[in-house]
Amino acid sequence: MELLNYDFMQRALLAALLTGLAAPAIGTYLVHRRLALMGDGIGHVALTGVAVGLLTGWAPVWTAVVVAIAGAVTIEVVRSYGKASADVALAMLFYGGIAGGVLITGLAGSSAATLNTYLFGSITTVSTGDLWVIGGLAVVVIAASIGLAPQLFAVCQDEEFARACGIPVRLYSIMIAVMAAVTVAVAMRTVGLLLVSALMVVPVATAMQLTKGFRTTFTLALCLGVVPSLSGVVFSYYVDVAPGASIVVIALAGFILAWPLGTIVRRRVRGRAGGEDPRVTGAHVPTEEHPHEHDEQCGHPAVTHDDHTDYLHDGHLHAAHGKHYDEH
Amino acid sequence: MSERVVDVRGVTVELGERPVVHDVDFHVGAGEVVTLLGANGSGKSTLVRAIVGLIPVASGEISLFGETLRSFHDWRRVGYVPQRTTAAGGVPATVREVVSSGRLAQRRPFLPASRADRAAVERAIELVGLTDRAGDGIHTLSGGQQQRVLIARAAAGDPDILVLDEPNAGVDRRSQEAFARSLRTFVASGRTVLLVLHEMGPLAPLVNRGVVLDGGRIVHDGPVPASAHGHPTTATVHAGAYTHGPGRVPAAGEPHDHPHGDDEEAGPFGWNS
Structure with missing residues (x-):
């Protein structure tokens, strides 16, 4: 592994590791809350932040953090008011972020190539200073998403119930938005602003194919985020492409592999479902009030069963038993 | 009268400028099982949502366990089933x-669940009869079983009152009966229940008192009206009370467990004797 002899590769791999952990960690909550596209929106807005950094000479990672947090909190506030025009307002925010970013970059006299390294990542540009910032922020995001997991899960699962438990739902919602914004800034050097959302969503979607619980999905998504991140950076070392593209393509390949596997697993789970199902237990379970007399003409497929005839009914069998029907 | 667990005094609730609940007074005493009844749009869900603090009241005052909602912080005593x-x-x-x-009101951020938390969760799952499904994904359960999960979630916090909003809507009869059994266990320990119901179903024997709402006002507060005969105020209730009643077409997307449900003979409040 001669690539590890290069300082810039060590830094790039470390940044990729942190990104690969932080992005799916917050991504699991976003997907659970059905806000999978939120990362995309924040990425667009963060571009303006990067451009401000280029114009002013401040570190773009910091200006991106600040602008991304402002954008994310705006998105969250607009969303929580739930007005009909909210999606249009959000769309305009996203367009403004991209346009503002390109405009300010132009004013700063930076080239499109510079912008590209932020949009799709670049393995050679992670400086030691960047790495400290990325590391600090990523650790905070990961620690919060694990330590506050029960609270964040409840808020994403059922906001109304969480409020009735006395949980400060608005505070946690804003925290999720801020964590997503910070992750975008962390990830912009490896996967880039336009593809960061993919690293938040794709590992989670892949993990979901194979799991049935939230915690297992979360853990598996972290693994599935790290593997493509590291291998994507390595791939970019050998083949000169933007690491963002190779990371996302590898993550998507994982999803395509997991999908048929998940279909098989789900089919088997469905076969096991129904612990109190009379088909499984053989218990005597009378049906609910049944106004309908089954006979040959009733249209329900008849199934001969030992000494009597059952009628196939909504996925289960009804058997005449005196005046009522039994579930079979 | 023992302690008033829920006390609603002159409460008006508005949803977007439109008053949905008008000047309502009622209370729930400790150990009572009280049902809010009424047709769709009569304001019963809005009223319970106001009681658990999800929507603000426009005027009047709501108290829980003797404290006004504004100063009430002991949410672990309330189990809400949306x-x-x-x-x-x-x-x-x-x-x-x-x-x-359901244990979150008891837990602190960044600390793992205690042994008591885990035991309470298992007890609550057992209460609704889903112990054998505890490790399964909730999306693999039937509508009725999912409803029982939500009831278990509220019960996990060991609340002193359970507030349930239409727990039987779109739930098959067998799950309704399982739910009635769980509720009987809960009530037997001397705790309080406030229910919003569309139809009484197997719960009828458990309920002490019925509060009937019509157009956002209370039109009856007392024993559960047993039949429509000679009781003009409940006629409106019955119009909406049959989940399976003739003429009621299930809304799109509404779970509908029984294909022949629309032909079913239902007694008052859908209770088949």
């Missing part, structure tokens, strides 16, 4: 994980 839309989020979650959320 009207079910869908129990599942975007990511799969197991029954146990969802029920564990």
